[in-house]
Amino acid sequence: MNHLSQQKTPILTALNKYRMDRIVPFDVPGHKQGRGNPRLTQFLGEQCLSVDVNSMKPLDNxxxxxxxxxxxxxxxxxxxxxxxxxxxxxxxxxxxxxxxxxxxxxxxxxxxxxxxxxxxxxxxxxxxxxxxxxxxxxxxxxxxxxxxxxxxxxxxxxxxxxxxxxxxxxxxxxxxxxxxxxxxxxxxxxxxxxxxxxxxxxxxxxxxxxxxxxxxxxxxxxxxxxxxxxxxxxxxxxxxxxxxxxxxxxxxxxxxxQTTSGSYLLLTSLDIARSNLALDGKAMFRKVVSLAQYAREEINKIGGYYAFSTELCDGKAVYDFDTTKLSVFTRDIGLAGIEVYDILRDEYGIQIEFGDIGNILAIISPGDSEFTIERLVAALAEIKRRYAKDPSGMFDHEYISPQVEMTPQNAFYAEKKMVSIRAGAGCLCAEFVMCYPPGIPILAPGERITEEIIDYILYAKAKGCFLSGTEDITIENLKVVDV
Structure with missing residues (x-):
């Protein structure tokens, strides 16, 4: 397939032709190129709504x-x-x-x-x-x-x-x-x-x-x-x-x-992004690696934080490391990652990807600049100055090895009962408990609930992690297998 030209964007080309042909729509979606929903058109723009269309022969399926x-x-x-x-x-x-x-x-x-x-x-x-x-x-x-x-x-x-x-x-x-x-x-x-x-x-x-x-x-x-x-x-x-x-x-x-009503806004974005990556990806990510490395060096100069990288590589469980990732350990300043995450957003107007109980992750992309990096670094320095405290007593690990007793399917469809979290110790979990992001389950159906896992869930909840997956939205009760 080496003959293919990565400059081409066939879905974008087809959508532009659709717009130029001034098609009168008597199909879905019902907003009819935005005319049926002026408020949405005002918010997203006329061009966006004009190509939010349904599958048809000229646009494929x-x-x-x-x-x-x-x-x-x-x-x-x-x-x-x-x-x-x-x-x-x-x-x-x-x-x-x-x-x-x-x-x-x-x-x-x-x-x-x-x-x-x-x-x-x-x-x-x-x-x-x-x-x-x-x-x-x-x-x-x-x-x-x-x-x-x-x-x-x-x-x-x-x-x-x-x-x-x-x-x-x-x-x-x-x-x-x-x-x-x-x-x-x-x-x-x-x-x-x-x-x-x-x-x-x-x-x-x-x-x-x-x-x-x-x-x-x-x-x-x-x-x-x-x-x-x-x-x-x-x-x-x-x-x-x-x-x-x-x-x-x-x-x-x-x-x-997958939906039978594929969004052409999403499809076109894939088409354009692929072309951009194929043509300019090396330069784009060279910039990202450079910005991430600069951020790591500046954050590590602050002291108390640890922005880790390839020095973790051991040829085994850390075989390699993605140097575009800005992962920062925060527990040495006495703050959980989720606490730093919340302070960055609420007090400094900075939204990072996630914070867990010991780390934060900031996604660096070609859309970043030295200015945005400097703003993040300065905010982290000030957070340390204003909020650092004794880290003793903090939960010190993110991962707890599960005790799998039943397949996820069997546990999910088993007869269940609701118990308080503390009363769930020793039971088999019948639903999920996770912090989102990143969306990695703390508990999954079919796994034994232990006191250590309960302590972790309650600690994460107290620190402000966004917990989800449970039927009880207050995360005070768990569904367990009724045996």
Whole structure:
């Protein structure tokens, strides 16, 4: 596919032609190019509403593309060096779920790290697959989950030779990467497929000196959040596949959960972002790496904070590190990451990606500048001066190894009862508890509730983490399996 011109944007071209043709719409959406909803048109703009259209022959159909969407997906596959690319408008959640649904059915085993995004465990509930969790390493100082070691994946594969697939985070939310190439070779030697959650790894395909991308490592499928670091609109994503996957079957699996009313605003943003990345990605991410490194150096000069990077690499659980990530440890100044997160937003007008109980993460992108970095660094320095306190007594780790007693599907659909959180100790959880972001479950259906986990949930709640996943929105009660 080297003959493809990455300057082309077929969906954008088709939409511009649609606008120029002055089509009179007697189809959905009912706002009729914005005329039926003037307030929305005033807010979003006439041009935006004029191309918020439904599928039609000149614009193709996302569920069964044969023209402009098909061409745009071929260009994306070429840009990302994949055998096939599928446009996703249900977020990377849908891409992750499609990977698992395309490779596993009820009773099948899948090897995966427990610090996966909730979408992966949702997929296990849908298909009935059985998780074989590989507990990630934990950095003793930072308290954060790391990557899977090759040795641990090798042990899981040897003990579960019937597993269908291995899922790998590339990278984790904090920027940590496993040895994806070696894990892929190992999995393939056991006749297992390799699925990569690259929600935070779009730039791996275009940057220089960054960890390797899933497709370059020979992975079979990769879920890529174009909107996170690739510049497309929120909720737009890609599902990439290698040569071992049947594209027709993958498309059918995607269509099980993806909308039949694909947003052309999202599709066009994928089309334009892909072209931008293919043409200018190296320069874009060279700038990002430089800004992130400058920020790390300046934050570490403040003292009390620790903006970590490649010095964590050990060839094992931290095989590589994404240097575009600005992950900062805050607990040494006596503040949980979520407390710094809240202060930055409420008092300094700075919105970062997330804060957990010991760290914050600021996403750096081509849209940043030295000015925005300086503003963040100055705010962190002032927060330390104004709010630093004795860190003793703070919860010191983010990850607790789960005790899995039942498959997520069986627990989710089991008879349940509601108990107070403290009364749940020793019970099997029947729902999710997680902090969002990052959306990694603290508890998932089928896992034993322990006193340590309860203490963590209550501590995170007290510190201001946004907890979700439970039926009780006050997070005071939990649904447990009624045995």
């Amino acid at each position: 996302l569920c069964h593309p044969v023209s402009v969407i098909k061409e745009a997906e071929e260009l994306a596959a070429d840009a990302f060096r994949a055998a096939n690319a599928f446009f996703i408008v249900n977020g990377t959640t849908a891409a992750v779920q499609s990977m698992i649904l395309a490779t596993c059915k009820r009773g099948d085993k899948i090897i995966l790290p427990r610090n996966v995004h909730i979408s992966a465990i949702h997929a296990l509930i849908l298909c009935g697959a059985q998780p074989v969790y590989v507990n990630p390493g934990v950095n003793a100082r930072l308290g954060i989950p790391l990557g899977m070691t090759l040795e641990d994946v090798k042990a899981a594969a040897s003990q579960n030779p019937d597993a269908k697939a291995v899922l790998v985070n590339n990278p984790t939310y904090y920027g940590i990467c496993s040895d994806l190439k070696s894990i892929t070779e190992l999995a393939h030697s056991h006749n297992m497929l390799v699925l990569a959650d690259e929600a935070h790894g779009t730039h791996f395909y275009f940057g220089e000196g960054l960890p390797p991308s899933a497709m370059s490592c020979g992975a079979d499928m990769a879920a890529v959040s174009m909107h996170k670091t690739g510049g497309s609109l929120t909720q737009s994503s890609l599902l990439l596949t290698g040569k071992r996957m049947n594209p027709g079957c993958v498309r059918q699996t995607i269509n099980l959960t």
